[in-house]
Amino acid sequence: LLRAAGVPAELREGFAASGQEMVAHAWVAYHNGTGFREIDPTSGQAVGSGHLPAAVVGVVSLMGLGELSIVEVGPVE
Numbered sequence: 193l194l195r196a197a198g199v200p201a202e203l204r205e206g207f208a209a210s211g212q213e214m215v216a217h218a219w220v221a222y223h224n225g226t227g228f229r230e231i232d233p234t235s236g237q238a239v240g241s242g243h244l245p246a247a248v249v250g251v252v253s254l255m256g257l258g259e260l261s262i263v264e265v266g267p268v269e
Contacts, residue, residue: 194222204230206245216248 194201200223208217219232219239230239255261 205248206243209242
C-alpha cells in the first residue's frame with residue numbers, strides 16, 4: 193500500500209522476540225523524506241529491540257543442520 197501511494201518501502205524480515213518466545217516475522221521499512229523508518233503492521237507500532245533482522249531461511253537452515261542453536265532471548269544491555 194505504501195508503494196502504491198508513492199512512498200518508498202521495503203520488506204524487512206527476521207525474528208520477533210517476546211518473553212521466552214522467538215518467531216519468524218516480517219515488517220516494513222518506509223522512507224519518510226529524511227530516512228527509512230521501520231514499522232510493524234502486525235502490532236501497529238514502531239520496530240524496537242524485540243525485532244531481530246536476519247535472513248530467516250539461512251537461520252532455519254543452520255538450525256536444521258545443528259550448526260546454530262538459540263540459547264537465550266533477552267534484553268540488550
